[in-house]
Amino acid sequence: MMSNKVLSLGASFPEFNKKAVVSIEKGKEFYDLSYEEIKNSGKWMVMFWWPKDFTFVCPTEIAEFNKHYPDFADRDAVLVGASTDSEFVHVAWRRDHEDLRGLQFPMLADTSKSLATELGILESEEKVAYRATFIVDPQGIVRWVSMYDLNVGRNVKEVLRVLDALQTDELCPCNWQKGEATLNA
Amino acid sequence: MFGIATESNAALSLLQELGLAESHLSPNLQALAAADSKYLRDLKINVTNALGTETLNKKEAYLLALSVAANEKVTSLQEAFTAQAIANGATDKEVAEVLACTSLLNANNVYYRFRHFMHEEFYNTAQAGIRMSIMANPVLGKEFFELVSLVVSALNGCELCVTSHEKTLVGHGTTKQRIHDAVRLGAVLKSLTALM
Numbered sequence: 001m002m003s004n005k006v007l008s009l010g011a012s013f014p015e016f017n018k019k020a021v022v023s024i025e026k027g028k029e030f031y032d033l034s035y036e037e038i039k040n041s042g043k044w045m046v047m048f049w050w051p052k053d054f055t056f057v058c059p060t061e062i063a064e065f066n067k068h069y070p071d072f073a074d075r076d077a078v079l080v081g082a083s084t085d086s087e088f089v090h091v092a093w094r095r096d097h098e099d100l101r102g103l104q105f106p107m108l109a110d111t112s113k114s115l116a117t118e119l120g121i122l123e124s125e126e127k128v129a130y131r132a133t134f135i136v137d138p139q140g141i142v143r144w145v146s147m148y149d150l151n152v153g154r155n156v157k158e159v160l161r162v163l164d165a166l167q168t169d170e171l172c173p174c175n176w177q178k179g180e181a182t183l184n185a
Numbered sequence: 186m187f188g189i190a191t192e193s194n195a196a197l198s199l200l201q202e203l204g205l206a207e208s209h210l211s212p213n214l215q216a217l218a219a220a221d222s223k224y225l226r227d228l229k230i231n232v233t234n235a236l237g238t239e240t241l242n243k244k245e246a247y248l249l250a251l252s253v254a255a256n257e258k259v260t261s262l263q264e265a266f267t268a269q270a271i272a273n274g275a276t277d278k279e280v281a282e283v284l285a286c287t288s289l290l291n292a293n294n295v296y297y298r299f300r301h302f303m304h305e306e307f308y309n310t311a312q313a314g315i316r317m318s319i320m321a322n323p324v325l326g327k328e329f330f331e332l333v334s335l336v337v338s339a340l341n342g343c344e345l346c347v348t349s350h351e352k353t354l355v356g357h358g359t360t361k362q363r364i365h366d367a368v369r370l371g372a373v374l375k376s377l378t379a380l381m
Binding site: 070071074075076164 | 230233
């Protein structure tokens with residue numbers, strides 16, 4: 001019996017440095033994306049995984065994330081898509097599929113599966129990633145994880161709702177409850 | 186970042202969200218955009234979330250937004266919200282009723298606020314003498330008419346009106362969450378009008 005241990009709330013998101021596809025324009029396709037760069041930007045990170053390129057549920061879901069790309073940017077969050085496919089498969093898929101040509105976020109290629117393994121999101125049979133979504137705060141701490149089985153699509157609005165909830169601190173003194181000592185801001 | 190240029194003008198993207206042309210860029214919005222104020226993005230998120238709440242459908246959300254724009258006398262927003270309300274199924278009669286309700290509540294908010302400031306027998310028992318016939322059989326339905334009344338009263342700060350309309354709504358079976366979301370919509374859109 002195998003047990004999956006998914007990286008969970010409060011854990012530090014692991015460092016990585018991998019090829020990512022950022023464009024379909026010749027010569028501008030690839031970029032070395034590291035977690036260090038994202039962390040240094042002082043932004044939040046939303047990383048979502050899918051099992052395999054060139055499958056059916058994925059493009060719909062990925063297009064939906066892309067549609068909301070400006071909403072993530074408004075919330076100071078870097079959106080990253082990832083799977084265990086190689087960067088060459090990613091770029092071929094993006095060129096091949098109409099809905100994927102205009103993607104605005106980087107597609108990470110975890111070809112060695114090292115990151116998916118560290119995150120604990122590999123399905124045991126095929127060694128592909130489950131539909132995992134991570135929200136990581138600017139300090140590099142995992143603040144939300146959701147895991148969907150291979151064929152279950154996600155609701156991007158729910159991801160935005162959670163991000164809002166994590167980011168919205170009521171700093172107004174009007175919200176003081178009786179008995180609370182001070183306002184920590 | 187990542188070789189992808191994504192920085193856009195936050196003030197323009199807010200206007201776009203509201204269905205307003207670039208020509209409506211106010212000096213206030215311009216000043217915040219020029220200073221690259223983080224607040225513009227917060228405001229856009231607040232507005233989007235307030236209008237997109239689950240307890241109000243789109244037509245209701247835009248009609249409430251319309252009452253705020255009318256109450257705060259911001260013509261550009263009023264036009265944009267009217268167009269959105271109609272696009273989401275509101276009739277001309279319903280739009281007109283929201284305006285009428287907003288106007289009537291402006292009278293009531295001042296008048297009843299005076300009463301509750303004074304707490305005096307004479308004023309409390311005097312005949313108001315203000316015609317309120319539109320309250321009798323609203324095309325918006327009584328519940329939604331009450332909701333508009335509550336939001337306008339909250340904007341204009343009449344305690345007596347706020348508590349009375351809230352009580353009536355609860356009596357109609359309106360959930361507290363819907364009441365809360367309607368008032369939040371009013372509050373957030375008022376913050377928008379301050380910059381228009």
